[in-house]
Amino acid sequence: MGLVLLVLCLAVGTSMFIRHANRSSALACLPELPDLIRNTKTLREKVIGADRAVRETLQTRGPDELFGQRTGELGKLYQGNCFYDQALLCYQLAMDLDSKNPLWPYLLASVLQERGENESTRGFLERTIGLAPNYSPAVLKLADSYFKTGNTDKAKAHYDRRLKLAPGDPYALLGLGRIALEKSEWETAQACLQRAIAADPNFGDAYRMLATVHEHFGRLEEMKLALDRAARCPPFRPAPDPWIDALADLCYETEQLLVLGAKAITGLNVDAALSKFYRRAMELDPNNPKVHLATGKAMLMIGQIKDAREFFQKTIELDPKSDEAYFQLGVVLQIEKKQDDAERMFLKALDLQPNNANIHNNLGVALLEQKRYEEAIEYLTQALDIDPEHISARYNLGMCFWAMGRTRDAIQQYRHVLRLKPEWATAASAFAWILATDKNEENRNGEEAVRWALVACAGEGRNNPEYLDTLAAAYAEAGDFEQAVITAEESLNLAQARGDSALSKDVLHRLQRYRSAKAFRH
Secondary structure, three states, rough: OHHHHHHEEEEEHHHHHHHHHOHHHHHOOOOOOOOOOOOHHHHHHHHHHHHHHHHHHHHHHHHHHHHHHHHHHHHHHHHOOHHHHHHHHHHHHHHHOOOOHHHHHHHHHHOOOOOOHHHHHHHHHHHHHHOOOOOHHHHHHHHHHHOOOOOOHHHHHHHHHHHHHHOOOOOHHHHHHHHHHHHHOOOHHHHHHHOOOOOOOHHHHHHHHHHHHHOOOOOHHHHHHHHHHHHHOOOOOOOOOHHHHHHHHHOOHEEEHHHHHHHHHOOOOOOHHHHHHHHHHHOOOOOOHHHHHHHHHHHHHOOHHHHHHHHHHHHHHOOOOOHHHHHHHHHHHHHHHOHHHHHHHHHHHHHHHOHHHHHHHHHHHHHHHHOOHHHHHHHHHHHHHOOOOHHHHHHHHHHHHHOOHHHHHHHHHHHHHHHOOOOOHHHHHHHHHHHOOOOOOOOOOOHHHHHHHHHHOOOOHHHHHHHHHHHHHHHHHHHHHHHEEEEEHHHHHHHOOOOOHHHHHHHHHHHHHOOOOOOOOO
């Protein structure tokens, strides 16, 4: 808090002092070098070099504009590597001496805002906008700052200004929607949020707020659909901000690069995580197992299985006690259909982390694939003991029971799964298949099978020939053979188009039964 107060005092009281100060006074305002002993060699060299350049400029030219510019660049290097105290002092000097550059007050505001100092940022953001009136991220930050402190009139004015600079911007529309909600202007809120969703169909926060509007108007089904859609959206991503984003290029600290990579992946930008952050982390710290592990996980996400395996193996070589590396390597081996090897990796991971439900679940799947059902049930049950709402473990347990002929137990597990996640297409299709095709009449229910099969076939599920195959079987069990034939033909066409000869053969066999008004029994 003391440093923040110092910065604010400098902001209002020292501009004239700095401009007319002598070298020794300006030198006293520079931050001391931080302790860099635990940082990478590259970062140490960069910081020491930039600090030296600043001090040499001061010595040769005095506290002039060039000195201010170089001090600001040093501040960017500090901020990019999370030395925020030093960055604040650098930006203050830069702002006073390179006074026409909007970057310095903006970056100073960004550090304060990161610390929750919303009110203290406004003067710096106003100064930024005065110098760069068309830089819309500054307008959005100022609008958010006013909103967070309850000044909705000024917040609205700045959200409107952001919309003029960036027409259709979903972030400004979300802000206007929030203001309308606070004022109980429900129709205005709905219009803003619908426009935000139209601009960005994956804007989860807009769906969540729209659900509140639907609830107010008593539209409970629409509320549920909006919440379900929000749950399927990626996590919230901040609005693009080139001046802030550029700081990532100045990061030379391994841990921070891993954080930046993780944020990029959260924003569904795996390529940036790999090429921009993890690669640089690897260059800076090639023997860091965390870097190899993160890179392997990113490779796995984009389907680069061979590369992922090599990174996980290297992680284990560097850190033989990395339970996560054994687990991820096991996942790769599962994908490669090497269930025996996967089992060994999961067992090693369990030795290191015995209370990890995910490891128990995946080990159960490896055993399930080998038809070792009793052993699989043991590990899947342990996963649920650790995490009773582990949906994948419960689904896999249902698969085990069904494969063993314990259909009632399987039905119980699938009902539990679908109570927790009623839109899960995979589980809905599996459950519908049992209800439609089980040889035991007591387990069949055609109407319920149709209901769950339609859940599976909603949206993109309509392009899945296996889901359509299930829906056709459900129609047949419900006695609607006309729809069963139409749906089975649709499934067959998709399976043939994808070159899936095995599924095509099975669907054709079932289609012939439906044409003869006979349901299919498994």
